Amino acid sequence: MSNHKSWKKIGALAVSSFLAVGMLAACGSSGSSASNSDKITIFNSKMEIQDQMEKMAKEYSKEKGVDVKVYYSSDTVAAHLATKYASGEPYTISMVDAKDVYSLAKEHAVDLSDQSWVKQTDQAISIDGKTYGFPVSIEARGLIYNASAIEKITGKTFDPTEYQTLDSFKTLIKELKAGGMKTPTGVMKEDWSLAGHYLPQVYEEQSDPAAFIEKLHAGDENLNSNAKFTSLMNTFDVLKDNNYAASSAISAEREVTEQKLAEGEIAFMFGGNWDWSVINQYDYSKDMGIMPVPQNTNDESNTKLVGGGSKYFFIDSSKDTSDTQRKEAKAFLNWLVDDKEGQSFIVDDCSLVSPFTNNTLAVSDPLGKSVKQYADEGKLIPNYNYLPDDHYSVLGAEFQKYLAGQENRADLATAIESYWKSAKVSSSAE
Template identity: 40%
Template sequence: MKRNQVLSLGLAAVMVLSAAGCSGGSKTLEGDTGSTAKQSEQGSKTEESKSAGASAGGVTITILNTKAGMEKFFEPAFEDYREKTGVTVEMSSISEGDSPYEAIQKRYAAGDAPTLAIMDCNDIVALAEQKALPLDGEKWVADGGDKYGVKVGGKLYGFPFSLEGRGLLFNRTAIEKTLGRKFDEKSIQTLDDFKAVCDELVAAGMEKPVCISKEDWSLGAHYLGLMYEEQDGTAKGAEDFIGSLKDGSGKLIDNARFNSLFDTFDVLMKYNINGKDPLAADYDTDNAYFAEGDVAFWFNGNWVWEVVSGFADSSSEFGMLPVVQNTKDDKFNTLVNAVGSKQIMIDKNASPEQIQAAKDFLNWLVYDKTAQDIVANQILAVPCFSTFDASPDNKLGQALKAYADAGLTFDQYNGLPGDHWSVCGGFVQKYLGGKTDRAGLAADLEGYWKSKK
């Protein structure tokens, strides 16, 4: 058992990765906060570089980094990049305690705008029309940028840096070892299919093959979010649905998607390893249950790999399933959610030379082998682009990328209020803990939305 070796990586690290990325008007909820405890030495700003203008050897571009720890992987490549292009790249990281939005606003106020900024999706939405350069027409748009980049007013402003998604994660090795046969995830097309596999696992000795984590962000943002996204798969469909809840014309207890998702949730609860006291579940232990094969399935996202890989045997194999439901001719039984969790914007007020250098840098990220290695194999980010794959060492990332490359993903709904995951996640916690029934959950959720008129 490795769990005592890596417990310190648990809840704090994974919650940062999974919960705080892009909410309430953003393009994704998964992703990290991007805060980092210190600025990198190379990226430290000096009075001489504050103008972000031309350096002695050519053009200098600055990057505001909000993805913790990333600068240490890029900085060794920047000298080679300067020698090949004549462009000096300086990367600095935000201060501890600052959100990405707060950090860039401080730069704007100081007249020290970065040429490029790695931001959360909601920040791009907020800044796009005033501060960001439209990126439509760039080469990388056709290779994944159009699907996963942030758009505002029909224009593309965000370069999608990394892909994150959620679904029913599975431990292939644990399933196959328990059942004594190969596991074909494509055979799981409906909730009945999923139940049959769970029953087979129980009969073979895995008493509780599912893990449900109790965290409000997992229940209120990640699981409940599916209810809005899967009304018809469009933002308008979600907005119309929410509008009906606000004005009282929509009744959740009569809504087909609400019921099918909670039919699935009921099955997950039936097989939940934390079922005896689900609200006392421990997230570190959940990671270990899944990684070490105590359970076969866990509703979560590919971002948990950083922690799961610390528990799992290196030979173990993992994958991802859609959140299957007993619905006929339902595309969502074959799709997983996938979104660009970090986005890069270019400052539209930079000099023409800097803007061109910044565009060239984004092309470098997509098409250069050195950059691809940094993104996929060193940072272990999942590429949003078809030009390269996730690292073989990132097994959940590879599973998500396979869905993306096959066109089997759907987008996150962008319009949930900032308190949705905490308030509505609390309602789902009540349901998980047996303190309310489905009608009570529906009433709680309807009350929340009526309060948002």
């Protein structure tokens, strides 16, 4: 049911302490659910839609006659939920990341396999044949482009499918530079962008990501001779060498880079549809989008974005949540999928890309439109959801050295190999 379903569960259970605390929840439980048996509580972990969630909850409560409250916390998801379970006051519905579903579902979530919406998406998370994770939205990454800026120089309509290979992309870069755009690209220096988004594509674009990670962990993979690492780093080098901030790459501010892209001073930046929340703060070009990372490859990865469900709801299965609450929680999820107001809430109010095929509302922003198009065409390479928690911080620092010219590619490959040899990972087949 999910693109993630067939993957082996590689990656440390980042919230093992959560489970330990959760098992103790019954001790000293106040039984507080008894006085709130009709109240539906929702934990929202996506800060940028908290206002919309609160407004929706008020309107939904009034219309359905169900008391719905939405809460947000800036703490890590696992730590925050652990405190709620320990106090015997779990949320009825919790919004978490994919890895949290894999870690928590068997212990804390309701099986939703019998729900009608399961057939409307290929992004739901299933474990051992049971569906636990309800996908809230789709996010995907690739090369964000400013078509207006490109067309101003080339004089012809920009078609991203004409630039799927690195060779064709290089030709376009040369054309842009010759036309007056001295530095056509921008590279975000943030560790989460470099090692949380770009580097993982090296894993995600392998024929078997889980097996590849196993080889890295065992020290049996020579990364610098791996075809996919070489391909993606060749593309990264073109982005790096044509970066407007090349001389001070690790000092470049994200907002400056996104403003330059929005206003057409540069034409390309690696990122995802979440970047629209920054881009739309500036005098942006209307004709923008996301395209696959150009690569000289024949495995069709250069025709797809990388992405999938970005946040997931699960319904609490504990004794502290009543059957009535669970029934209303299921009704709420169905409302998001099937009701016109629920569909509009996701797409129009929250500016998210719905993962459900029956939601045909037009996505408002251009990056979201690109993601929706690739998703509808089945052209998404699944996210790898089992990265250790310190992956982007540790390897982000190494990638920043490469970006700054402080180490070469072989050094970066060695650093990545060393990281995985000692990374806290575990393997369990589904």
